[in-house]
Amino acid sequence: MTISASATILNVNDDEATRYLSTRTLTMAGYRVLEAGTGEEALRLAEQERPDVVVLDVKLPDISGYEVCQRLRARPETASIAVMHTSATYVTPDKKVRGLEGGADAYLTEPFESEELIATVRSLLRMRRAEQELRRRAEQLTETDRRKDLFLAMLAHELRNPLAAITTAVGILERRTSVDPKDGRMVSIIQRQTNHLARLVDDLLDVSRITRGKVELRRLRVDLRGVLEQVLTTFHPLAEGRHLKLESRLPAMPLWMEGDTTRLEQVFTNLLDNATKYTDAGGSIQVRVELSPAGDGSPGALVRVKDTGIGIRADVLPVVFELFSQADESLERTRGGLGIGLTLVHNLVEMHGGRVEAHSDGPGKGSEFVVWLPLLPAASVSEQEVVLPTLVKRRRHILLVEDNADARQALQDLLETWGHRVEVAADGLRGLELAVQRTPELALVDIGLPGLDGYRVAAELRAKMGHGIRLVALTGYGGTDDQSRARQAGFDLHLVKPVKPDELSRLLSEL
Structure with a gap:
Protein backbone atom coordinates (compact mmCIF):
# COMPACT_ATOMS: atom_id res chain seq x y z
CA MET A 1 0.00 0.00 0.00
CA GLU A 113 5.36 -4.64 17.26
CA SER A 114 6.20 -1.94 14.72
CA GLU A 115 4.05 -3.74 12.11
CA GLU A 116 1.07 -3.59 14.47
CA LEU A 117 1.56 0.15 15.00
CA ILE A 118 1.85 0.86 11.27
CA ALA A 119 -1.15 -1.34 10.40
CA THR A 120 -3.31 0.40 13.03
CA VAL A 121 -2.25 3.86 11.82
CA ARG A 122 -3.04 2.89 8.23
CA SER A 123 -6.45 1.63 9.30
CA LEU A 124 -7.20 4.90 11.10
CA LEU A 125 -6.05 6.92 8.09
CA ARG A 126 -8.36 4.95 5.79
CA MET A 127 -11.21 5.55 8.22
CA ARG A 128 -10.42 9.26 8.48
CA ARG A 129 -10.21 9.69 4.71
CA ALA A 130 -13.51 7.87 4.27
CA GLU A 131 -15.10 10.18 6.86
CA GLN A 132 -13.64 13.24 5.13
CA GLU A 133 -15.01 12.07 1.79
CA LEU A 134 -18.45 11.48 3.30
CA ARG A 135 -18.35 14.90 4.96
CA ARG A 136 -17.30 16.51 1.68
CA ARG A 137 -20.14 14.80 -0.17
CA ALA A 138 -22.60 15.79 2.55
CA GLU A 139 -21.48 19.41 2.25
CA GLN A 140 -21.84 19.22 -1.53
CA LEU A 141 -25.35 17.77 -1.18
CA THR A 142 -26.28 20.49 1.33
CA GLU A 143 -25.03 23.18 -1.01
CA THR A 144 -26.76 21.54 -3.98
CA ASP A 145 -29.98 21.35 -1.96
CA ARG A 146 -29.66 25.02 -0.98
CA ARG A 147 -29.12 26.04 -4.61
CA LYS A 148 -32.08 23.89 -5.67
CA ASP A 149 -34.34 25.58 -3.12
CA LEU A 150 -33.13 29.00 -4.24
CA PHE A 151 -33.74 28.05 -7.87
CA LEU A 152 -37.26 26.79 -7.10
CA ALA A 153 -38.08 29.98 -5.20
CA MET A 154 -36.82 32.14 -8.09
CA LEU A 155 -38.61 29.95 -10.65
CA ALA A 156 -41.88 30.23 -8.73
CA HIS A 157 -41.50 33.98 -8.49
CA GLU A 158 -40.87 34.32 -12.22
CA LEU A 159 -43.78 31.99 -13.08
CA ARG A 160 -46.21 33.66 -10.71
CA ASN A 161 -45.85 37.10 -12.28
CA PRO A 162 -47.26 36.05 -15.68
CA LEU A 163 -49.77 33.76 -13.94
CA ALA A 164 -50.99 36.72 -11.89
CA ALA A 165 -51.52 38.80 -15.03
CA ILE A 166 -53.36 35.96 -16.81
CA THR A 167 -55.56 35.16 -13.80
CA THR A 168 -56.55 38.80 -13.37
CA ALA A 169 -57.22 39.29 -17.09
CA VAL A 170 -59.41 36.18 -17.19
CA GLY A 171 -61.29 37.48 -14.15
CA ILE A 172 -62.19 40.57 -16.14
CA LEU A 173 -63.19 38.59 -19.25
CA GLU A 174 -65.44 36.32 -17.18
CA ARG A 175 -67.51 39.33 -16.11
CA ARG A 176 -68.14 40.51 -19.67
CA THR A 177 -71.06 39.26 -21.72
CA SER A 178 -69.95 37.67 -24.99
CA VAL A 179 -72.14 37.05 -28.03
CA ASP A 180 -70.02 34.16 -29.28
CA PRO A 181 -70.28 31.07 -26.99
CA LYS A 182 -66.78 30.06 -28.09
CA ASP A 183 -65.39 33.03 -26.21
CA GLY A 184 -66.84 31.73 -22.97
CA ARG A 185 -65.40 28.29 -23.58
CA MET A 186 -61.96 29.72 -24.33
CA VAL A 187 -62.03 31.80 -21.14
CA SER A 188 -62.98 28.71 -19.12
CA ILE A 189 -60.11 26.74 -20.66
CA ILE A 190 -57.62 29.50 -19.88
CA GLN A 191 -58.91 29.75 -16.31
CA ARG A 192 -58.70 25.99 -15.69
CA GLN A 193 -55.22 25.64 -17.15
CA THR A 194 -53.97 28.72 -15.29
CA ASN A 195 -55.28 27.31 -12.01
CA HIS A 196 -53.60 24.01 -12.85
CA LEU A 197 -50.27 25.75 -13.49
CA ALA A 198 -50.59 27.68 -10.24
CA ARG A 199 -51.22 24.44 -8.32
CA LEU A 200 -48.16 22.81 -9.91
CA VAL A 201 -45.99 25.75 -8.87
CA ASP A 202 -47.36 25.64 -5.32
CA ASP A 203 -46.90 21.86 -5.08
CA LEU A 204 -43.34 22.06 -6.38
CA LEU A 205 -42.38 24.56 -3.70
CA ASP A 206 -44.39 22.93 -0.93
CA VAL A 207 -42.88 19.48 -1.38
CA SER A 208 -39.42 21.02 -1.12
CA ARG A 209 -40.33 22.91 2.05
CA ILE A 210 -42.15 19.99 3.67
CA THR A 211 -39.33 17.51 3.10
CA ARG A 212 -37.00 19.99 4.86
CA GLY A 213 -39.46 20.60 7.70
CA LYS A 214 -39.97 24.25 6.72
CA VAL A 215 -43.78 24.23 6.67
CA GLU A 216 -45.75 25.25 9.76
CA LEU A 217 -49.51 24.87 10.05
CA ARG A 218 -51.64 27.91 10.94
CA ARG A 219 -53.95 26.04 13.27
CA LEU A 220 -57.44 27.40 13.82
CA ARG A 221 -60.85 25.86 14.48
CA VAL A 222 -61.94 24.75 11.02
CA ASP A 223 -65.16 23.21 9.72
CA LEU A 224 -63.98 20.21 7.68
CA ARG A 225 -67.36 20.01 5.97
CA GLY A 226 -67.00 23.65 4.86
CA VAL A 227 -63.53 22.94 3.49
CA LEU A 228 -64.88 20.03 1.44
CA GLU A 229 -67.82 22.09 0.16
CA GLN A 230 -65.42 24.79 -1.03
CA VAL A 231 -63.19 22.29 -2.84
CA LEU A 232 -66.18 20.51 -4.42
CA THR A 233 -67.60 23.82 -5.64
CA THR A 234 -64.30 24.48 -7.40
CA PHE A 235 -64.16 21.03 -8.99
CA HIS A 236 -67.74 20.73 -10.27
CA PRO A 237 -67.05 22.82 -13.43
CA LEU A 238 -63.83 20.88 -14.05
CA ALA A 239 -65.64 17.55 -13.73
CA GLU A 240 -68.38 18.71 -16.08
CA GLY A 241 -65.77 19.86 -18.61
CA ARG A 242 -64.24 16.38 -18.54
CA HIS A 243 -67.68 14.72 -18.72
CA LEU A 244 -67.28 13.15 -15.27
CA LYS A 245 -69.97 12.63 -12.67
CA LEU A 246 -68.96 14.17 -9.34
CA GLU A 247 -71.09 13.04 -6.41
CA SER A 248 -70.75 13.91 -2.74
CA ARG A 249 -72.35 12.89 0.52
CA LEU A 250 -71.49 15.20 3.39
CA PRO A 251 -73.00 15.30 6.90
CA ALA A 252 -75.59 17.95 7.74
CA MET A 253 -73.70 19.27 10.78
CA PRO A 254 -70.30 21.00 10.89
CA LEU A 255 -67.21 18.88 11.50
CA TRP A 256 -65.00 21.04 13.68
CA MET A 257 -61.29 20.29 13.88
CA GLU A 258 -58.06 22.13 14.58
CA GLY A 259 -56.22 22.66 11.34
CA ASP A 260 -54.93 24.91 8.59
CA THR A 261 -57.73 25.71 6.14
CA THR A 262 -55.37 26.37 3.23
CA ARG A 263 -53.46 23.12 3.74
CA LEU A 264 -56.62 21.07 4.16
CA GLU A 265 -57.99 22.51 0.93
CA GLN A 266 -54.67 21.56 -0.67
CA VAL A 267 -55.06 17.96 0.51
CA PHE A 268 -58.52 17.45 -0.98
CA THR A 269 -57.77 19.53 -4.08
CA ASN A 270 -54.86 17.22 -4.84
CA LEU A 271 -56.97 14.11 -4.26
CA LEU A 272 -59.78 15.35 -6.52
CA ASP A 273 -57.29 16.57 -9.10
CA ASN A 274 -55.72 13.11 -9.03
CA ALA A 275 -59.13 11.47 -9.46
CA THR A 276 -60.15 13.66 -12.42
CA LYS A 277 -56.75 13.22 -14.05
CA TYR A 278 -56.87 9.41 -13.96
CA THR A 279 -60.58 8.95 -14.77
CA ASP A 280 -61.71 8.93 -18.38
CA ALA A 281 -64.80 10.71 -19.71
CA GLY A 282 -68.03 9.03 -18.62
CA GLY A 283 -66.56 7.89 -15.33
CA SER A 284 -67.54 9.02 -11.84
CA ILE A 285 -65.96 10.36 -8.65
CA GLN A 286 -67.54 10.02 -5.22
CA VAL A 287 -66.69 11.96 -2.08
CA ARG A 288 -68.16 10.56 1.14
CA VAL A 289 -67.63 11.53 4.77
CA GLU A 290 -68.18 9.20 7.74
CA LEU A 291 -67.77 9.73 11.45
CA SER A 292 -65.05 7.37 12.67
CA PRO A 293 -63.77 7.59 16.27
CA ALA A 294 -60.14 6.75 16.98
CA GLY A 295 -59.14 3.69 18.97
CA ASP A 296 -59.24 5.66 22.22
CA GLY A 297 -62.77 6.89 21.48
CA SER A 298 -61.79 10.44 20.47
CA PRO A 299 -63.85 11.82 17.55
CA GLY A 300 -62.63 11.61 13.98
CA ALA A 301 -63.84 11.73 10.39
CA LEU A 302 -63.14 9.53 7.35
CA VAL A 303 -63.15 11.25 3.98
CA ARG A 304 -63.34 8.82 1.05
CA VAL A 305 -62.46 9.94 -2.49
CA LYS A 306 -63.33 7.10 -4.87
CA ASP A 307 -63.10 7.06 -8.67
CA THR A 308 -63.73 4.67 -11.55
CA GLY A 309 -60.40 5.51 -13.20
CA ILE A 310 -57.40 3.54 -14.39
CA GLY A 311 -56.70 2.04 -10.97
CA ILE A 312 -53.36 1.31 -9.32
CA ARG A 313 -51.20 -1.76 -9.79
CA ALA A 314 -50.52 -3.88 -6.69
CA ASP A 315 -46.76 -3.18 -6.90
CA VAL A 316 -47.37 0.59 -7.02
CA LEU A 317 -49.77 0.78 -4.05
CA PRO A 318 -47.06 0.49 -1.33
CA VAL A 319 -45.08 3.41 -2.83
CA VAL A 320 -47.90 5.57 -4.17
CA PHE A 321 -47.23 8.31 -1.57
CA GLU A 322 -43.49 8.43 -2.25
CA LEU A 323 -42.02 11.40 -4.10
CA PHE A 324 -42.27 11.23 -7.91
CA SER A 325 -44.26 7.98 -7.82
CA GLN A 326 -46.95 7.87 -10.53
CA ALA A 327 -49.65 5.49 -11.65
CA ASP A 328 -49.17 6.44 -15.29
CA GLU A 329 -45.58 5.53 -16.15
CA SER A 330 -46.10 5.11 -19.90
CA LEU A 331 -43.88 6.93 -22.36
CA GLU A 332 -46.86 8.94 -23.60
CA ARG A 333 -47.42 10.45 -20.09
CA THR A 334 -50.97 11.32 -21.17
CA ARG A 335 -52.09 11.94 -17.60
CA GLY A 336 -49.48 14.63 -16.82
CA GLY A 337 -48.44 15.62 -13.31
CA LEU A 338 -45.16 15.79 -11.43
CA GLY A 339 -45.65 12.86 -9.08
CA ILE A 340 -45.58 15.06 -5.97
CA GLY A 341 -49.27 15.67 -5.21
CA LEU A 342 -49.81 12.51 -3.17
CA THR A 343 -46.56 13.07 -1.28
CA LEU A 344 -47.94 16.44 -0.19
CA VAL A 345 -51.25 14.84 0.77
CA HIS A 346 -49.51 12.23 2.93
CA ASN A 347 -47.27 14.75 4.73
CA LEU A 348 -49.98 17.37 5.28
CA VAL A 349 -52.46 14.81 6.61
CA GLU A 350 -49.86 13.49 9.06
CA MET A 351 -49.05 17.05 10.16
CA HIS A 352 -52.75 17.34 11.11
CA GLY A 353 -52.50 14.17 13.22
CA GLY A 354 -54.31 12.06 10.63
CA ARG A 355 -53.51 9.28 8.19
CA VAL A 356 -54.19 8.51 4.54
CA GLU A 357 -54.44 5.19 2.70
CA ALA A 358 -54.76 4.16 -0.94
CA HIS A 359 -56.84 1.20 -2.15
CA SER A 360 -57.38 -0.32 -5.59
CA ASP A 361 -58.40 -3.69 -6.99
CA GLY A 362 -55.95 -3.25 -9.85
CA PRO A 363 -55.65 -1.66 -13.31
CA GLY A 364 -58.96 -0.54 -14.80
CA LYS A 365 -60.86 -0.96 -11.50
CA GLY A 366 -60.58 2.54 -10.05
CA SER A 367 -59.02 3.64 -6.81
CA GLU A 368 -60.03 5.00 -3.42
CA PHE A 369 -58.11 7.33 -1.12
CA VAL A 370 -59.21 7.39 2.50
CA VAL A 371 -58.22 10.27 4.79
CA TRP A 372 -58.81 10.08 8.55
CA LEU A 373 -58.61 13.34 10.52
CA PRO A 374 -59.16 13.98 14.23
CA LEU A 375 -62.15 16.14 15.20
CA LEU A 376 -62.59 18.39 18.21
CA PRO A 377 -64.83 17.20 21.05
CA ALA A 378 -68.29 18.78 20.77
CA ALA A 379 -67.87 20.55 24.12
CA SER A 380 -64.80 22.46 22.89
CA VAL A 381 -66.70 24.31 20.10
CA SER A 382 -68.48 27.43 21.31
CA GLU A 383 -71.51 29.01 19.67
CA GLN A 384 -69.47 32.03 18.58
CA GLU A 385 -67.22 29.90 16.42
CA VAL A 386 -70.03 28.91 14.07
CA VAL A 387 -70.94 32.51 13.20
CA LEU A 388 -69.62 33.46 9.78
CA PRO A 389 -68.35 37.00 9.12
CA THR A 390 -70.68 39.41 7.34
CA LEU A 391 -69.19 40.72 4.10
CA VAL A 392 -69.58 44.44 3.50
CA LYS A 393 -68.76 45.79 0.05
CA ARG A 394 -67.76 49.42 -0.53
CA ARG A 395 -65.71 51.50 -2.94
CA ARG A 396 -62.12 51.91 -1.85
CA HIS A 397 -59.10 54.08 -2.64
CA ILE A 398 -56.28 51.67 -3.56
CA LEU A 399 -52.61 52.13 -4.40
CA LEU A 400 -51.17 49.38 -6.63
CA VAL A 401 -47.36 49.14 -6.78
CA GLU A 402 -46.30 46.53 -9.36
CA ASP A 403 -43.35 46.60 -11.80
CA ASN A 404 -44.72 43.93 -14.17
CA ALA A 405 -46.64 45.96 -16.76
CA ASP A 406 -49.13 43.25 -17.74
CA ALA A 407 -49.89 42.29 -14.14
CA ARG A 408 -50.25 45.97 -13.16
CA GLN A 409 -52.62 46.80 -16.02
CA ALA A 410 -54.76 43.70 -15.56
CA LEU A 411 -55.12 44.20 -11.81
CA GLN A 412 -55.87 47.91 -12.24
CA ASP A 413 -58.59 47.13 -14.78
CA LEU A 414 -60.09 44.48 -12.48
CA LEU A 415 -60.16 46.80 -9.46
CA GLU A 416 -61.66 49.63 -11.49
CA THR A 417 -64.26 47.25 -12.92
CA TRP A 418 -65.35 46.66 -9.32
CA GLY A 419 -65.70 50.41 -8.83
CA HIS A 420 -62.55 51.13 -6.83
CA ARG A 421 -60.38 54.22 -7.30
CA VAL A 422 -56.89 53.02 -8.22
CA GLU A 423 -53.51 54.76 -8.22
CA VAL A 424 -50.64 52.85 -9.86
CA ALA A 425 -46.85 52.95 -9.58
CA ALA A 426 -44.21 50.89 -11.39
CA ASP A 427 -41.50 51.13 -8.73
CA GLY A 428 -41.14 51.43 -4.98
CA LEU A 429 -40.00 55.07 -4.88
CA ARG A 430 -42.96 56.28 -6.99
CA GLY A 431 -45.30 54.14 -4.89
CA LEU A 432 -44.00 55.75 -1.72
CA GLU A 433 -44.50 59.24 -3.19
CA LEU A 434 -48.08 58.50 -4.29
CA ALA A 435 -48.97 56.99 -0.91
CA VAL A 436 -47.82 60.09 0.95
CA GLN A 437 -49.45 62.50 -1.54
CA ARG A 438 -52.80 60.71 -2.13
CA THR A 439 -53.25 58.88 1.23
CA PRO A 440 -54.98 55.70 -0.06
CA GLU A 441 -56.66 53.44 2.49
CA LEU A 442 -55.06 50.31 1.05
CA ALA A 443 -51.78 49.58 -0.77
CA LEU A 444 -51.18 46.39 -2.77
CA VAL A 445 -47.39 46.22 -3.00
CA ASP A 446 -45.26 43.79 -5.00
CA ILE A 447 -42.10 42.68 -3.15
CA GLY A 448 -39.65 42.40 -6.05
CA LEU A 449 -39.64 46.06 -7.07
CA PRO A 450 -36.74 47.92 -8.73
CA GLY A 451 -34.86 50.45 -6.64
CA LEU A 452 -36.88 50.34 -3.42
CA ASP A 453 -38.19 46.82 -2.76
CA GLY A 454 -41.59 46.09 -1.22
CA TYR A 455 -40.20 45.48 2.28
CA ARG A 456 -38.59 48.93 2.36
CA VAL A 457 -41.73 50.51 0.93
CA ALA A 458 -43.78 48.97 3.74
CA ALA A 459 -41.30 50.05 6.42
CA GLU A 460 -41.23 53.63 5.07
CA LEU A 461 -45.03 53.83 4.86
CA ARG A 462 -45.42 52.56 8.41
CA ALA A 463 -42.91 55.17 9.60
CA LYS A 464 -44.60 58.02 7.69
CA MET A 465 -48.29 57.06 7.89
CA GLY A 466 -48.51 54.76 10.90
CA HIS A 467 -51.53 52.47 10.80
CA GLY A 468 -53.61 54.86 8.71
CA ILE A 469 -53.02 52.62 5.69
CA ARG A 470 -53.52 48.88 5.24
CA LEU A 471 -50.59 47.16 3.52
CA VAL A 472 -50.91 43.93 1.53
CA ALA A 473 -47.86 42.21 0.05
CA LEU A 474 -48.25 40.70 -3.43
CA THR A 475 -45.38 38.36 -4.19
CA GLY A 476 -44.25 35.21 -5.92
CA TYR A 477 -42.36 34.19 -2.78
CA GLY A 478 -44.64 32.19 -0.49
CA GLY A 479 -42.36 30.56 2.07
CA THR A 480 -42.75 30.82 5.85
CA ASP A 481 -39.64 33.02 6.03
CA ASP A 482 -41.11 35.32 3.37
CA GLN A 483 -44.34 35.68 5.35
CA SER A 484 -42.44 36.44 8.56
CA ARG A 485 -40.29 39.03 6.81
CA ALA A 486 -43.39 40.68 5.35
CA ARG A 487 -44.97 40.99 8.81
CA GLN A 488 -41.75 42.39 10.25
CA ALA A 489 -41.62 44.99 7.47
CA GLY A 490 -45.12 46.21 8.38
CA PHE A 491 -47.45 44.38 6.01
CA ASP A 492 -50.89 43.41 7.35
CA LEU A 493 -51.33 40.53 4.88
CA HIS A 494 -49.13 38.42 2.61
CA LEU A 495 -50.73 37.16 -0.65
CA VAL A 496 -48.97 34.78 -3.04
CA LYS A 497 -49.38 35.34 -6.78
CA PRO A 498 -51.48 34.61 -8.69
CA VAL A 499 -54.29 35.95 -6.48
CA LYS A 500 -57.69 34.73 -7.65
CA PRO A 501 -60.22 37.53 -8.29
CA ASP A 502 -62.71 35.98 -5.84
CA GLU A 503 -60.09 35.91 -3.08
CA LEU A 504 -59.14 39.52 -3.75
CA SER A 505 -62.80 40.56 -3.74
CA ARG A 506 -63.31 38.82 -0.42
CA LEU A 507 -60.22 40.52 1.00
CA LEU A 508 -61.47 43.96 0.00
CA SER A 509 -64.91 43.19 1.42
CA GLU A 510 -63.55 42.03 4.76
CA LEU A 511 -61.05 44.87 5.12
Missing part, protein backbone atom coordinates in the same frame (compact mmCIF):
# COMPACT_ATOMS: atom_id res chain seq x y z
CA THR A 2 1.31 3.44 -0.94
CA ILE A 3 1.39 5.84 2.00
CA SER A 4 0.81 9.54 1.48
CA ALA A 5 3.82 11.53 2.70
CA SER A 6 1.45 14.35 3.68
CA ALA A 7 -0.07 12.32 6.53
CA THR A 8 0.92 13.80 9.90
CA ILE A 9 1.09 11.81 13.14
CA LEU A 10 1.26 13.37 16.60
CA ASN A 11 3.13 11.01 18.94
CA VAL A 12 2.33 11.77 22.61
CA ASN A 13 4.26 9.95 25.33
CA ASP A 14 6.17 11.14 28.42
CA ASP A 15 8.62 8.23 28.23
CA GLU A 16 11.36 9.43 25.87
CA ALA A 17 12.62 5.98 24.89
CA THR A 18 9.16 4.69 23.98
CA ARG A 19 8.36 7.92 22.16
CA TYR A 20 11.63 7.71 20.20
CA LEU A 21 10.97 4.15 19.03
CA SER A 22 7.43 4.95 17.90
CA THR A 23 8.56 8.11 16.12
CA ARG A 24 11.35 6.26 14.29
CA THR A 25 8.95 3.50 13.20
CA LEU A 26 6.41 6.01 11.88
CA THR A 27 9.06 8.16 10.16
CA MET A 28 10.55 5.15 8.38
CA ALA A 29 7.03 4.30 7.17
CA GLY A 30 6.89 7.68 5.42
CA TYR A 31 4.87 9.77 7.85
CA ARG A 32 5.58 13.27 9.15
CA VAL A 33 5.78 12.92 12.93
CA LEU A 34 5.30 15.54 15.66
CA GLU A 35 6.14 14.82 19.30
CA ALA A 36 4.69 15.88 22.67
CA GLY A 37 5.58 14.80 26.20
CA THR A 38 2.55 16.21 28.06
CA GLY A 39 -1.20 16.43 27.56
CA GLU A 40 -1.28 20.23 27.35
CA GLU A 41 1.51 20.24 24.75
CA ALA A 42 -0.43 17.64 22.75
CA LEU A 43 -3.59 19.78 22.78
CA ARG A 44 -1.61 22.85 21.63
CA LEU A 45 0.07 20.99 18.77
CA ALA A 46 -3.20 19.33 17.73
CA GLU A 47 -4.90 22.70 17.44
CA GLN A 48 -1.98 24.30 15.57
CA GLU A 49 -0.96 21.45 13.25
CA ARG A 50 -4.23 19.48 12.85
CA PRO A 51 -2.55 16.03 12.55
CA ASP A 52 -4.31 13.14 10.89
CA VAL A 53 -3.73 10.73 13.78
CA VAL A 54 -2.75 11.15 17.44
CA VAL A 55 -0.87 8.22 19.01
CA LEU A 56 -1.72 9.03 22.63
CA ASP A 57 -0.34 7.39 25.77
CA VAL A 58 -2.95 7.11 28.51
CA LYS A 59 -0.64 7.95 31.44
CA LEU A 60 0.82 11.47 31.14
CA PRO A 61 2.42 13.69 33.82
CA ASP A 62 -0.14 16.53 33.74
CA ILE A 63 -3.51 15.26 32.46
CA SER A 64 -4.53 11.77 31.44
CA GLY A 65 -4.79 10.63 27.85
CA TYR A 66 -8.51 10.06 28.48
CA GLU A 67 -9.01 13.75 29.19
CA VAL A 68 -6.83 14.79 26.23
CA CYS A 69 -9.04 12.67 23.95
CA GLN A 70 -12.25 14.12 25.41
CA ARG A 71 -10.98 17.69 24.96
CA LEU A 72 -9.96 16.96 21.37
CA ARG A 73 -13.45 15.64 20.66
CA ALA A 74 -15.06 18.65 22.35
CA ARG A 75 -13.37 21.18 20.03
CA PRO A 76 -14.88 21.48 16.52
CA GLU A 77 -11.47 22.13 14.95
CA THR A 78 -9.93 18.91 16.38
CA ALA A 79 -13.01 16.68 16.73
CA SER A 80 -12.33 14.73 13.52
CA ILE A 81 -8.71 13.78 14.34
CA ALA A 82 -8.27 10.01 14.74
CA VAL A 83 -7.01 9.02 18.21
CA MET A 84 -5.16 5.80 19.16
CA HIS A 85 -4.59 5.16 22.85
CA THR A 86 -1.44 3.28 23.98
CA SER A 87 -0.55 2.07 27.46
CA ALA A 88 1.78 -0.30 29.26
CA THR A 89 -0.13 -0.19 32.55
CA TYR A 90 -3.77 0.61 31.79
CA VAL A 91 -4.33 -2.64 29.91
CA THR A 92 -7.34 -4.25 31.62
CA PRO A 93 -10.55 -4.57 29.58
CA ASP A 94 -12.34 -1.89 31.62
CA LYS A 95 -9.53 0.61 30.87
CA LYS A 96 -9.73 -0.14 27.14
CA VAL A 97 -13.51 0.25 27.23
CA ARG A 98 -13.14 3.59 29.04
CA GLY A 99 -10.75 4.81 26.35
CA LEU A 100 -12.95 3.73 23.45
CA GLU A 101 -16.10 5.07 25.10
CA GLY A 102 -14.29 8.36 25.69
CA GLY A 103 -13.76 8.88 21.98
CA ALA A 104 -10.65 6.89 21.03
CA ASP A 105 -10.70 5.02 17.72
CA ALA A 106 -8.20 2.28 18.67
CA TYR A 107 -6.26 0.95 21.70
CA LEU A 108 -2.82 -0.73 21.62
CA THR A 109 -1.13 -2.39 24.60
CA GLU A 110 2.59 -1.76 24.98
CA PRO A 111 4.90 -3.26 24.04
CA PHE A 112 3.63 -3.66 20.48
